[in-house]
Amino acid sequence: MRTYLTRGLALLLMCLCGFSSPGAAENVLTIAIGSDPANIDPRFGIDANSYRVWQLTSNGLLQKDPLSNLIPDLAERWENPDNKTYIFYLKKGITFHDGTEFTAEDVKYTFETILDPELKSPRSAGLQHIKNIDILDPYTIRFTLKDVYSPFLIEMVQAIVPKTAVEQQAGKRFTEHLIGTGAFRLVEWTHDEQLVFEANPEYFEGAPKLDKIIIKIIPDDASRFLQLKEGDVDFIQNAVSPDMVAIAQESQGMQVLTDESVIIYYLGFNLEDPILKNVKVRQAIAYAIDRQALVDHLMKGQASLATGLLAPNNWAYEPEVNTYDYDLEKAKQLLDEAGYPDPDDDGPEPRFSLIYKTSTAPLRIRIGELLQEQLKKVGIKISGIEAYEWEKFYEDVKSGNVQIFSLRWVGITEPNIFHSIFHSSMAPPDGRNRGHYHNPRIDELTELGYQTINLEERKKIYSEIQKILAEDLPYIFLWYPYNIVVMDKRIKGFTLYPDGDFTSFKHVWIEE
Template sequence: MRKFCFALILLPMLLSGCHRRPGPTNTVTVLIESSPTNLDPRIGVDAPSERIDMLLFDALVHRDKHFGIEPWLAERWETPDPQTYVFHLHQGIHFTDGRTLTSRDVKWTIDSILNGTVVTVKANGYQSIASIDTPDRLTVIFHLKRPDSSFLWNLCDGASGIVPYGSGADFWRHPIGSGPFKLVSQAQDRDVLISRNPAYWQAPPRLQEVRFAVVPDATTRALELQKGSADLAINAFPSDMVAALARNNNLIVESGPGTILNYITFNTRDPLLRDIRVRQAIALAINRPLIIQSLFDGRARLAESLLPPEHWAWTAEVEHHPYNPQAANALLDRAGHPRDSRGTRFHIAMKTSTDETTRLLAMVLQQQLAAVGIQLDLRSFEFATFYADITRGAFQMAPSRWIGGNEAPDIFRYSYAKASFPPHGANRGYYENPEVDRLLADAAASSQQTKQAQDYQQIQQIVAHDLPTIDLWYLDTVAVHTRRLKNLTISPSGDFNGLRTAFVH
């Protein structure tokens, strides 16, 4: 019914042919759901902040297509031992105000995070750093207190960006980077305007300006695109809106494999859910292919790990849980949960946010679990209340998702280590496995990617059996854009890096 009503409202406008182009010819307008909270790359952690920062700032290192780390501002680096990293910077890189980027700027960026010049949650990612030396203008040496497998990841684009020496707490008002674009203006709850950096040290962008317009409502975003007052929106619509927009001849819908992961968390301290057989039965009772087709119009991939399949540490050699209600019933019988006269084995409460797609998913899960005798009692809360309950363990089951965080293998420590119980991490289901903790420590002690991959693959095999969480699917990255926008590449992460090479015609 929701899809039908939306189509009735939107389709006449899509077919009307009424459209106008935004602003100057070489300017594009990108729709975002909310304003960036802080365009200082040392501080902003929300998606709009990090994605715009990636266009304004450069990092020491860069993620490749397999989520490995490759040189960026640093043309190379050496690791004499697991606790020492020596970076050699490219020569002749400048900030957009003309200042030369040197090792002093790199040291200041990290020191200002650690010494409290800026107050930021990102400081947690750099606690392994003991000191930073700058023997010359192009060399930076990091000395670590202990081996840290996530160290390079915390220095890459999205997680980090180099700011000029002396940048203080108010830097976010007029941020200056070395990226392909520079900031022109920002207005809270309205827009952010950036312009081309013609002196960029790599190939400069072809777009003259990009305006990020804040439009919280999905229907309004759809209407802005169809009438031509906006050019692009990424991962901004439910599947029914995407289908309607695809029928507009002035728009193009492009999609590709994404990394946003939907999953279910179990409270493993719960008397029912502490039994692995119950968790496994729930996984077998969920018809994931049907949900992907019905709720997401097929724009998702089945998941059996936190990491996306393209990741260097991912493995397919894990225990799978295909839809099998017969096997689910057998497991529940063996676990000592017979059906009562009404066919119910037991009740489980599932807390959700008020997000519409999440609530729809919860209702589908309720129906599917009922088929194996599990009564799912749904409780919806505003996000702040929902998140507070999840972080203090006041839940039995809860749906959630990872956006970007699951691209770094350190996600296993953050999600499954005993040391990551809230408030120290995201092990909100209080899962404990000494072998997982041992493998995490072993991976952290090595600087060799091959050895780390072996440890992370064993961790994936263990958690695929224990099921502290059920990894459901990776949502596709879906971009809807006007035909005037050309050469746009789609990032699995859903970021805006494709604007580096795009142009209008």
């Protein structure tokens, strides 16, 4: 942690003027993450590190509390007079970082630009149900839906952008800087090195206690942790190697926070691949993976085995689904049935070969290496482990230029995510069906899920969805990692959110 004396205070001390300047010491918190944000415009970015930027700089009409309940943010309150109408009453006197006032015009502009087909926002899918957005007065806005869409309110956590400022940007989007209403202003971004945020003294909930936040981009796990130990970094969340968590717990000056998360690691498939489109092949791969060994070896026990996309703490979680315990003989049998017999009876010749792609994150590479060892036992050869910088890797996944890959989903609280991930119409760029999965029954159920208001009926629908996916295996769900923060003991006021949210930094202070 760094405490810097301002030039003015230094001069005062040198002059021995006999009085002090309260608040002249600059309280700087340094955070480390593993990769650069991909797109800081909140209407277009969908990666976790971009989300972290918006949580410092921006606000939505609503926000999630630490229990994932929806509570007011820019909206003072809202009404739902019928199943297709939502009226939001906005807080008054809020300004963006450039000094312009936040009004209903900015809300309307944000959502209409996301829906603009020319801008091709990947965040538009959940907003397609909007029929009209009407400004009733500068601080009141009404959304009218085309049909019943029960998860509509979760879409209102969308960060709002200022219409006037965006209109002045090339392509009508933020690329290198971002203006919001949040507790911190983005003042510097050196790609692949760091982002610098300064406190917003006009923040509508009151000025934050920190003066500055620096987010360092440190891809290497060991370097990230070393900087934490040396005091050059103060805070790391879900980006500390499991090996190093135990070291942190024994280190003076550090504290470790651990809780359940809403994060899921998975092995993804390109279902248009001639080998992987066969469900028996996918099931065989699932039986051939010793997930408990992966958790014990890679995660050092800091995770629990996954049974599906939703974590057990989700209201729609279905525990009674088909699971795939480690069973090499079952895997071999399924591969035989799929038309891929062993060519030399457990000899060195493979049944077939696959390429595993991932990012340069060491954990993801190690997952590939262990999968390579495990799948070899049933005659599947991982002929290449290809690691790319995040942007290149992510583009390959979205474009279908992959066979198998590992990724994670962060912050899953609303089960309607099944629609954007697994509905056949949601292949990129329109949605997040990265594997190009298609099942008419899943299409029908995921639509029914958002058309149903009654919570118990929705739960039944999502129960069936989870059972079908556990048979079809468009993903192999690996594990739910624990939510782990390692930080300097002097950091106070931080709240650990299930999805790794940075929102509570507006309440953080440094106890010297």
